[in-house]
Amino acid sequence: MTVHNAEIAEKFNHLANLLEIEGANPFRVRAYRNVARIIGGLTKNIADMLAEGEDLTELPGVGKDLAEKIATIVKTKNLPLLKQVEARIPAVLSELMKIEGLGPKRVQLLYKKLKITNADDLKTAIEKGRLRKLRGFGEKTEQNILQGILHRTQYAKRMKLADAFPIVNSLLNYLKHHKEIKQVECAGSFRRRKDTVGDLDFLATGKNSEKIIDYFLGFDEIGKVLSRGTTRSTVHLHSGIQVDLRVVPEKSYGAALVYFTGSKAHNIAIRRIGVQKKLKINEYGIYKRNKYVAGKTEADVYKQINLPYIDPELREDRGEIEAAKNHALPNLITLSDIRGDLHCHTKATDGDSSLEAMAKAAEELGYEYIAITDHSSHLAMVHGLDKKALIKQIKAIDRINKKLKKLVVLKSIEVDILEDGSLDLPDDILKELDLTVCSIHSKFNLSPKKQTERTIRAMDNLYFTILAHPTGRLINQRPPYLVEMERIMMAAKERGCILEMNAQPERLDLNDIHSKMAKEKGVKLAISTDAHSRAQFAYMAYGVYQARRGWIEKPDVINTLPLSQLGKILHRS
DNA sequence: GCCGTTTTCGGCCCGACTGTTTTCAGTCG
Numbered sequence: 001m002t003v004h005n006a007e008i009a010e011k012f013n014h015l016a017n018l019l020e021i022e023g024a025n026p027f028r029v030r031a032y033r034n035v036a037r038i039i040g041g042l043t044k045n046i047a048d049m050l051a052e053g054e055d056l057t058e059l060p061g062v063g064k065d066l067a068e069k070i071a072t073i074v075k076t077k078n079l080p081l082l083k084q085v086e087a088r089i090p091a092v093l094s095e096l097m098k099i100e101g102l103g104p105k106r107v108q109l110l111y112k113k114l115k116i117t118n119a120d121d122l123k124t125a126i127e128k129g130r131l132r133k134l135r136g137f138g139e140k141t142e143q144n145i146l147q148g149i150l151h152r153t154q155y156a157k158r159m160k161l162a163d164a165f166p167i168v169n170s171l172l173n174y175l176k177h178h179k180e181i182k183q184v185e186c187a188g189s190f191r192r193r194k195d196t197v198g199d200l201d202f203l204a205t206g207k208n209s210e211k212i213i214d215y216f217l218g219f220d221e222i223g224k225v226l227s228r229g230t231t232r233s234t235v236h237l238h239s240g241i242q243v244d245l246r247v248v249p250e251k252s253y254g255a256a257l258v259y260f261t262g263s264k265a266h267n268i269a270i271r272r273i274g275v276q277k278k279l280k281i282n283e284y285g286i287y288k289r290n291k292y293v294a295g296k297t298e299a300d301v302y303k304q305i306n307l308p309y310i311d312p313e314l315r316e317d318r319g320e321i322e323a324a325k326n327h328a329l330p331n332l333i334t335l336s337d338i339r340g341d342l343h344c345h346t347k348a349t350d351g352d353s354s355l356e357a358m359a360k361a362a363e364e365l366g367y368e369y370i371a372i373t374d375h376s377s378h379l380a381m382v383h384g385l386d387k388k389a390l391i392k393q394i395k396a397i398d399r400i401n402k403k404l405k406k407l408v409v410l411k412s413i414e415v416d417i418l419e420d421g422s423l424d425l426p427d428d429i430l431k432e433l434d435l436t437v438c439s440i441h442s443k444f445n446l447s448p449k450k451q452t453e454r455t456i457r458a459m460d461n462l463y464f465t466i467l468a469h470p471t472g473r474l475i476n477q478r479p480p481y482l483v484e485m486e487r488i489m490m491a492a493k494e495r496g497c498i499l500e501m502n503a504q505p506e507r508l509d510l511n512d513i514h515s516k517m518a519k520e521k522g523v524k525l526a527i528s529t530d531a532h533s534r535a536q537f538a539y540m541a542y543g544v545y546q547a548r549r550g551w552i553e554k555p556d557v558i559n560t561l562p563l564s565q566l567g568k569i570l571h572r573s
Numbered sequence: 574g575c576c577g578t579t580t581t582c583g584g585c586c587c588g589a590c591t592g593t594t595t596t597c598a599g600t601c602g
Contacts, residue, residue, distance in 0.1 A: 027585055031574035063575050103600050138593060188602090201602080227601095229590050234601090244602075246589085259587090264602070271586040276578090282587050 421457025503543025515550020
């Protein structure tokens with residue numbers, strides 16, 4: 001079994017944490033964190049790259065030493081240096097660093113002086129008043145750490161992007177009502193449209209920053225104020241979500257927006273370019289010999305370092321800066337490019353709305369087509385359709401298409417891929433459909449090899465069109481099932497099959513990295529909502545966000561095509 | 574540990590806020 005990129009990245013992150021606690025050279029620690037991030041964002045398997053004889057030192061931030069360490073992990077599944085460090089200090093200290101208010105220095109002190117290695121020990125020590133005897137620790141710090149432990153046990157998970165939207169909108173509405181505030185935006189991973197969001201970073205401009213901070217602290221959803229300065233404040237909402245507000249002058253808005261949108265790695269990369277050009281870049285602007293030269297808009301900031309504007313979704317230091325330098329940034333897909341939805345359900349199985357209601361809603365959205373894809377009978381708990389029921393639905397669609405003027409309803413099914421790779425309905429009925437959406441809903445625990453071969457066997461069926469939610473993950477609920485994604489993509493490409501970017505907020509499957517991988521391999525995508533009600537057609541936005549994070553452009557996505565061209569893609573053979 | 578239009582050595586992004594301090598370390602983003 002080959003080592004996954006994520007496992008390699010995890011080893012380096014863990015190593016970085018432990019070395020940081022030991023007080024190692026911070027730049028060496030950063031080098032390990034950096035390589036973890038680079039590997040985590042790769043669209044190729046490191047193991048495959050090595051097998052093909054690629055030189056890993058070509059990767060940014062990877063030199064001779066790291067290339068050797070990576071090769072050792074791939075060969076032996078072990079990192080000897082990590083073993084050595086773990087022999088010196090307990091591996092679990094890495095976990096303590098995740099508690100708010102605890103960094104490497106404090107964790108080191110707690111371990112050295114009080115032999116504390118976990119949150120339970122720490123809580124006991126605080127309750128017995130042992131912490132405040134340490135130099136640099138006082139009563140307040142004790143209480144803050146205690147709160148940090150509590151907060152972490154209650155709100156360990158990042159929220160789904162879709163869950164952030166209503167909170168962001170309500171706070172934006174509140175802030176926009178203050179006359180001192182000129183501009184306000186939610187930046188951070190929310191603005192990069194990452195699939196999950198940790199805390200929310202708001203940015204506002206205005207002259208009287210203290211008044212603005214005061215007003216912010218009057219927001220009625222605020223539970224606890226963690227910090228409060230003249231230009232910045234951090235709070236927890238009643239819901240447990242952390243919100244930061246930063247106030248800067250208007251001329252700094254662009255620079256601050258770049259800074260607060262991140263990612264951190266992207267910021268470091270552009271500041272480094274600044275250093276090369278003898279420019280200092282911070283959240284207030286770009287400075288040449290301490291003189292302000294730009295910062296009002298984001299485009300101004302990028303222009304000063306000779307780069308075009310980079311869309312927030314791309315700002316992960318995953319090649320966007322290189323692409324910007326070469327004028328090769330993607331022209332990202334937008335919601336208005338979408339002409340139809342190729343995956344949705346009706347009352348016939350587990351949807352909430354009738355066929356007619358779904359068609360009407362799609363027409364109101366201005367779509368040219370939708371595919372009705374109810375479940376097949378193998379999914380018994382939703383009363384999936386058998387052949388007879390599907391024939392009945394086909395006839396109903398024929399009747400409704402006669403009535404519709406602007407929209408065409410395509411006949412389809414979300415057909416289960418069975419354990420042996422066969423489809424859950426016979427070919428003689430599948431051939432009557434315009435397309436099929438094929439998915440795995442059982443046997444998630446097969447070995448990666450078996451799961452992959454199951455999927456590829458299914459694609460061998462000439463009536464297989466789209467592979468739905470290719471990894472089956474449910475954010476915060478179920479990990480992706482293990483498949484060899486590169487093999488699946490190559491198989492899809494050879495056979496003319498499409499991969500789905502499922503837009504349900506808890507799925508977003510393919511993820512961003514897999515989307516980018518699909519694009520690089522030339523595999524076409526369908527962005528589909530899997531709507532189970534009329535309202536869920538709106539999830540298309542989340543699918544498009546995720547696709548944008550995966551560098552996807554309009555031509556990569558089949559449901560940007562007019563119906564006349566779509567048919568050619570859907571029919572294989 | 575990485576890296577090179579000042580460099581193969583000596584740098585490495587930059588600033589706000591808190592708490593425990595008497596001038597600053599630690600943490601966070």
